[in-house]
Amino acid sequence: MTAVAAAQQLQASPLLRRQNPAQQGQGLGKRQQRAFCLQVARLALRSLYRELQLYPKPGLVSLVDNGSHSDMDAATFMRSLFSLRHFFREVTQAGMAGKEFAVLRQLGIAAEQRMLRATAGVNTHRGAIFCLGMLCAAAGYCHGRGMSLSPATLRATLLIQWGDALTRHMQERAPDGNAAGLSHGRLAAQKYAVSGASEEAALGFPSLFEIALPRFLLTLSAARGYDAAAIDALFALMANLNDTNLYHRGGPAAAAKVKALARGFLEMGGSAINDWREHAISCHKVFIQDKLSPGGAADLLAATYLLHGLSYLR
Numbered sequence: 330m331t332a333v334a335a336a337q338q339l340q341a342s343p344l345l346r347r348q349n350p351a352q353q354g355q356g357l358g359k360r361q362q363r364a365f366c367l368q369v370a371r372l373a374l375r376s377l378y379r380e381l382q383l384y385p386k387p388g389l390v391s392l393v394d395n396g397s398h399s400d401m402d403a404a405t406f407m408r409s410l411f412s413l414r415h416f417f418r419e420v421t422q423a424g425m426a427g428k429e430f431a432v433l434r435q436l437g438i439a440a441e442q443r444m445l446r447a448t449a450g451v452n453t454h455r456g457a458i459f460c461l462g463m464l465c466a467a468a469g470y471c472h473g474r475g476m477s478l479s480p481a482t483l484r485a486t487l488l489i490q491w492g493d494a495l496t497r498h499m500q501e502r503a504p505d506g507n508a509a510g511l512s513h514g515r516l517a518a519q520k521y522a523v524s525g526a527s528e529e530a531a532l533g534f535p536s537l538f539e540i541a542l543p544r545f546l547l548t549l550s551a552a553r554g555y556d557a558a559a560i561d562a563l564f565a566l567m568a569n570l571n572d573t574n575l576y577h578r579g580g581p582a583a584a585a586k587v588k589a590l591a592r593g594f595l596e597m598g599g600s601a602i603n604d605w606r607e608h609a610i611s612c613h614k615v616f617i618q619d620k621l622s623p624g625g626a627a628d629l630l631a632a633t634y635l636l637h638g639l640s641y642l643r
């Protein structure tokens with residue numbers, strides 16, 4: 330069975346419908362719709378903030394330090410975050426209205442431009458705009474049709490509603506067929522034949538749904554708290570993701586080093602061991618020395634917070 334067929338079967342299942350029949354169908358009033366979209370937007374911003382404040386994150390910017398970055402700090406991220414507040418509401422609304430991918434894409438491009446204006450040209454949240462934006466759209470779609478906001482339903486919705494368009498988006502190349510006009514991510518993905526952000530999206534974010542979220546929930550279920558859960562999820566992402574930032578900055582050797590360090594941390598027990606913070610700080614120092622920054626994993630960590638938060642929204 331293809332991923333899309335499996336997703337369709339899942340979406341049709343009565344188990345994924347809300348229990349309260351009054352909430353089903355497209356009968357939400359305008360005010361209720363707007364309130365829901367605002368709630369989702371707040372959750373998305375809170376998820377980005379939680380990612381920023383988490384420490385120690387190898388090579389990444391936090392409220393404590395700038396990690397491997399000389400071009401951005403926590404204030405840059407706060408400005409970027411603030412510039413996105415309308416975008417997350419608008420993209421949730423567009424999802425609720427069942428808009429096609431081209432509309433979401435326009436909103437995403439406009440949000441990228443606002444972000445770049447707010448940060449004086451620094452790319453803080455490009456991957457996050459894409460990933461969290463698609464999740465917000467899926468949440469809007471599901472809520473508007475009385476469906477649950479569980480991870481399974483959201484993923485099924487992403488694949489059914491926008492899966493084909495996301496695949497075409499991934500396959501897009503510069504018009505003249507060469508590398509001109511390609512982003513850092515696409516150049517790295519092509520040069521080293523690895524998957525990047527758009528392929529991750531076309532497959533329904535497997536690293537998010539199959540790696541990060543399960544790891545996050547596992548640590549939460551062991552009662553080690555949100556920060557420990559987020560650190561384990563981040564290292565699980567770093568151990569598995571083909572983060573094109575790492576390929577762009579340091580080639581395959583850098584990407585392999587990050588995966589090996591992250592696997593080492595997890596194999597030691599991750600946040601289950603008493604001195605996990607010291608180990609994570611040692612990784613942070615290695616990353617800073619090598620100027621490595623797993624920005625793609627950071628985005629997917631923010632998406633993990635969002636996905637977890639959405640499952641509690643009513």
Ligand SMILES: CC(C)(COP(=O)(O)OP(=O)(O)OC[C@H]1O[C@@H](n2cnc3c(N)ncnc32)[C@H](O[C@H]2O[C@H](COP(=O)(O)OP(=O)(O)OP(=O)(O)O)[C@@H](O)[C@H]2O)[C@@H]1O)[C@@H](O)C(=O)NCCC(=O)NCCS
Pocket residue numbers: 420433434435436437438452453454455456457458459460462463512513514515524525526527529570571572573574577578622623624625626628629
């Ligand atoms: C599909 C897009 C995301 C564009 O992606 P593309 O593949 O073309 O590449 P990039 O423009 O390079 O952006 C990809 C960003 O995604 C993150 N990322 C990297 N690898 C992965 C992965 N395997 N899976 C998921 N996500 C991944 C990453 O973002 C983070 O890192 C950024 C900071 O990196 P840094 O190295 O500091 O900065 P650079 O300026 O790139 O280089 P330096 O010179 O400084 O080294 C930070 O932004 C994080 O967010 C990649 O950067 C998408 O942008 C797109 O198509 N947008 C159009 C709008 C749209 O369609 N939206 C849909 C509806 S919402």
Ligand SMILES: Nc1ncnc2[nH]cnc12
Pocket residue numbers: 380381388389390391396398453454457622623624625627628
């Ligand atoms: N905290 C962070 N530091 C550096 N790059 C990032 N991309 C997304 N979040 C980031």
